[in-house]
Amino acid sequence: MPETAKTARIVQTQYFSFESLALENGKKFGPVILAYETHGELNKDKSNAILILHALSGDAHAAGVHEGKNNPGWWDSMIGSGKAFDTDRYFVICSNVLGGCKGSTGPSSVNPKTEKPYALDFPLISIGDIVNCQKRLIDFLGIEKLLTVVGGSMGGMQVLSWLVKYPKEIRSAIPIATAIKHSPQQIAFNEVGRQAIMADPHWNSGNYYGSSLPAKGLAVARMIGHITYMSDVSMTEKFGRQKKNNGQNVKFSADFEVEGYLRYRGDNFVKRFDANSYLYITKAIDNFDASGGRSLQEVLEGIKAKVLVIAFKSDWLYPAYQSKEIVKACKLSGIEATYCEIDSTYGHDAFLLEVEEETHLISHFLKKVFYEYEVTGEYEI
Amino acid sequence: MPETAKTARIVQTQYFSFESLALENGKKFGPVILAYETHGELNKDKSNAILILHALSGDAHAAGVHEGKNNPGWWDSMIGSGKAFDTDRYFVICSNVLGGCKGSTGPSSVNPKTEKPYALDFPLISIGDIVNCQKRLIDFLGIEKLLTVVGGSMGGMQVLSWLVKYPKEIRSAIPIATAIKHSPQQIAFNEVGRQAIMADPHWNSGNYYGSSLPAKGLAVARMIGHITYMSDVSMTEKFGRQKKNNGQNVKFSADFEVEGYLRYRGDNFVKRFDANSYLYITKAIDNFDASGGRSLQEVLEGIKAKVLVIAFKSDWLYPAYQSKEIVKACKLSGIEATYCEIDSTYGHDAFLLEVEEETHLISHFLKKVFYEYEVTGEYEI
Numbered sequence: 001m002p003e004t005a006k007t008a009r010i011v012q013t014q015y016f017s018f019e020s021l022a023l024e025n026g027k028k029f030g031p032v033i034l035a036y037e038t039h040g041e042l043n044k045d046k047s048n049a050i051l052i053l054h055a056l057s058g059d060a061h062a063a064g065v066h067e068g069k070n071n072p073g074w075w076d077s078m079i080g081s082g083k084a085f086d087t088d089r090y091f092v093i094c095s096n097v098l099g100g101c102k103g104s105t106g107p108s109s110v111n112p113k114t115e116k117p118y119a120l121d122f123p124l125i126s127i128g129d130i131v132n133c134q135k136r137l138i139d140f141l142g143i144e145k146l147l148t149v150v151g152g153s154m155g156g157m158q159v160l161s162w163l164v165k166y167p168k169e170i171r172s173a174i175p176i177a178t179a180i181k182h183s184p185q186q187i188a189f190n191e192v193g194r195q196a197i198m199a200d201p202h203w204n205s206g207n208y209y210g211s212s213l214p215a216k217g218l219a220v221a222r223m224i225g226h227i228t229y230m231s232d233v234s235m236t237e238k239f240g241r242q243k244k245n246n247g248q249n250v251k252f253s254a255d256f257e258v259e260g261y262l263r264y265r266g267d268n269f270v271k272r273f274d275a276n277s278y279l280y281i282t283k284a285i286d287n288f289d290a291s292g293g294r295s296l297q298e299v300l301e302g303i304k305a306k307v308l309v310i311a312f313k314s315d316w317l318y319p320a321y322q323s324k325e326i327v328k329a330c331k332l333s334g335i336e337a338t339y340c341e342i343d344s345t346y347g348h349d350a351f352l353l354e355v356e357e358e359t360h361l362i363s364h365f366l367k368k369v370f371y372e373y374e375v376t377g378e379y380e381i
Numbered sequence: 382m383p384e385t386a387k388t389a390r391i392v393q394t395q396y397f398s399f400e401s402l403a404l405e406n407g408k409k410f411g412p413v414i415l416a417y418e419t420h421g422e423l424n425k426d427k428s429n430a431i432l433i434l435h436a437l438s439g440d441a442h443a444a445g446v447h448e449g450k451n452n453p454g455w456w457d458s459m460i461g462s463g464k465a466f467d468t469d470r471y472f473v474i475c476s477n478v479l480g481g482c483k484g485s486t487g488p489s490s491v492n493p494k495t496e497k498p499y500a501l502d503f504p505l506i507s508i509g510d511i512v513n514c515q516k517r518l519i520d521f522l523g524i525e526k527l528l529t530v531v532g533g534s535m536g537g538m539q540v541l542s543w544l545v546k547y548p549k550e551i552r553s554a555i556p557i558a559t560a561i562k563h564s565p566q567q568i569a570f571n572e573v574g575r576q577a578i579m580a581d582p583h584w585n586s587g588n589y590y591g592s593s594l595p596a597k598g599l600a601v602a603r604m605i606g607h608i609t610y611m612s613d614v615s616m617t618e619k620f621g622r623q624k625k626n627n628g629q630n631v632k633f634s635a636d637f638e639v640e641g642y643l644r645y646r647g648d649n650f651v652k653r654f655d656a657n658s659y660l661y662i663t664k665a666i667d668n669f670d671a672s673g674g675r676s677l678q679e680v681l682e683g684i685k686a687k688v689l690v691i692a693f694k695s696d697w698l699y700p701a702y703q704s705k706e707i708v709k710a711c712k713l714s715g716i717e718a719t720y721c722e723i724d725s726t727y728g729h730d731a732f733l734l735e736v737e738e739e740t741h742l743i744s745h746f747l748k749k750v751f752y753e754y755e756v757t758g759e760y761e762i
Contacts, residue, residue: 120632183613183622184619184621184622185608185617188608188616191635191639191643192608196577200580217580220573223573230566232700235569241568252660254572257565259568262576
């Protein structure tokens with residue numbers, strides 16, 4: 001039975017730290033703190049752990065609420081008792097990414113050497129670096145093999161990175177609405193967002209901590225994002241050409257509902273996200289290539305993990321053909337892969353909104369993987 | 382035989398002015414200057430005149446070169462001896478829009494009352510106002526009936542406006558890659574561009590003339606535009622994930638070719654376009670509704686002009702379904718309308734690039750309309 005608001009589970013953010021991380025570019029970086037939250041209980045043989053991987057603007061708070069607050073996590077509809085990631089059955093973990101601004105070490109963190117925020121002294125990071133940090137957390141939690149790794153968008157890139165880097169440490173992988181690598185169009189949208197941030201004089205080459213924030217630039221970046229997260233159809237259904245009755249008669253104010261929505265989302269984002277994190281994380285996304293320049297088929301050869309790939313028909317930011325490329329590489333390499341294209345009008349946002357369809361697909365997939373484990377007992381400690 | 386660069390026709394910008402224009406919002410505005418250029422000769426009975434209508438960033442310089450310069454017009458591939466708009470046969474006119482910054486009166490023009498640039502004292506204008514100015518120019522040239530009005534994107538909106546406002550003054554109309562009205566997604570892209578401009582502190586509520594320009598904001602707006610003008614496929618073909626070998630090792634510099642291209646196009650645009658014109662013109666586009674809230678079918682009832690509608694398969698900014706809506710309204714109202722969807726990968730830019738296909742379609746359509754006129758002699762003076 002799904003939880004109601006009243007019975008929503010209280011969760012607490014926890015922190016795991018380690019001294020040093022070998023970055024994929026060969027440099028060392030540290031110390032690293034990861035903010036994470038967990039849901040459910042790890043079973044005796046530690047075979048029921050699921051790692052949830054968040055998208056660009058997500059965080060460790062994937063489900064439940066914080067004590068005294070009323071802020072359900074970003075995937076609360078999917079994680080909980082009786083939900084897709086059933087916390088009565090599974091142990092669910094979600095950590096904020098390296099480079100983020102929600103408790104994990106990122107450009108807004110204080111550099112212990114200078115006692116000032118890193119700003120642009122923070123190293124360029126990769127999706128692989130983000131995943132290597134998560135692996136340290138999983139090791140720390142004493143989990144040798146994850147039941148699954150799952151995420152949408154940038155979360156899906158982390159899923160693919162786990163699959164390639166740690167194939168023996170996962171039983172399955174669920175990449176949702178994602179790509180093996182960004183197309184130039186996807187890079188272009190991120191780049192314009194970065195340009196908008198860096199065009200803001202308050203950005204000041206990244207040194208804005210403790211003074212005015214590059215709020216307008218970050219808001220523009222977020223507005224561009226929001227357009228790409230919705231579909232032509234979902235925007236038409238939500239806003240049409242409805243005008244705002246704002247009583248104002250100011251030139252170039254928000255006349256249309258859609259304009260008001262974008263401004264609201266842009267301004268709100270500034271309150272909860274760090275502009276430098278936006279630069280670092282989007283750059284990591286753009287540079288990501290799951291197969292490292294080789295063919296993905298070749299890279300996946302011999303991997304035993306099962307894969308469920310989900311795409312959405314109206315998602316034009318991560319079009320279904322990119323998900324099909326993942327499936328094709330899996331199939332050619334001999335991986336047992338299932339593909340489902342959900343007929344949604346929500347565009348890229350669908351991975352957060354198509355709860356019923358996703359629940360159906362994911363809960364069955366997980367039970368199958370979990371049950372097979374139980375029967376074969378392949379992984380005993 | 383197409384002209385070569387050496388034999389390119391020299392054209393000169395001309396100016397037409399009038400004292401006062403009744404704006405569609407009921408207010409009066411003036412004086413108005415329109416910059417325009419012409420190609421070919423008006424025939425004796427003035428039946429061979431074609432009005433070319435430019436898009437957002439276009440101008441009166443549609444073809445040929447200016448004396449001592451090497452700058453072919455924006456549709457030079459389509460206008461000239463032996464081309465789609467054959468200047469051996471037709472008299473071709475193109476004027477810069479009201480609100481523009483290429484010789485016609487716009488926000489950067491000097492307000493004779495204050496002897497300072499209008500800036501935001503310039504009135505909000507509509508596509509209808511732009512067309513009413515063109516009508517004054519056509520009257521001034523002594524042309525009672527145009528052979529055709531033609532344009533892509535915002536040019537196509539002017540075509541539709543001509544069709545609705547002056548159906549008896551045109552024999553045909555060719556709207557290309559356009560829409561009856563903007564969808565919320567189209568409004569959203571324009572709105573983010575406007576926000577980027579207004580976020581630039583140099584914009585200074587529009588009062589930047591004679592001091593620093595809102596160059597970074599306008600560049601970001603243009604970059605967003607360029608993404609929407611291309612297709613996923615054309616970007617992949619043109620750039621792939623090719624990296625720039627720029628010798629730099631600066632964080633968040635342009636690593637990918639596509640990033641370098643966007644920055645170049647953005648920075649270049651600033652040299653040739655006025656940020657306030659960008660605001661006014663995009664707002665006119667967003668507010669445009671060819672049917673004024675009624676059904677287009679109803680509005681077009683009884684119109685005799687023939688219509689050729691052209692769309693492009695990969696154009697996701699002005700998707701083909703929007704062109705089909707125009708065709709449907711024409712058909713239902715009894716207008717003789719032809720629809721062609723060109724199988725191009727160029728995206729919205731296709732209307733400037735698919736010269737061969739467009740030449741084939743347009744030259745045949747024009748000959749038919751022109752020849753019918755010659756035979757029936759319906760319009761004699």
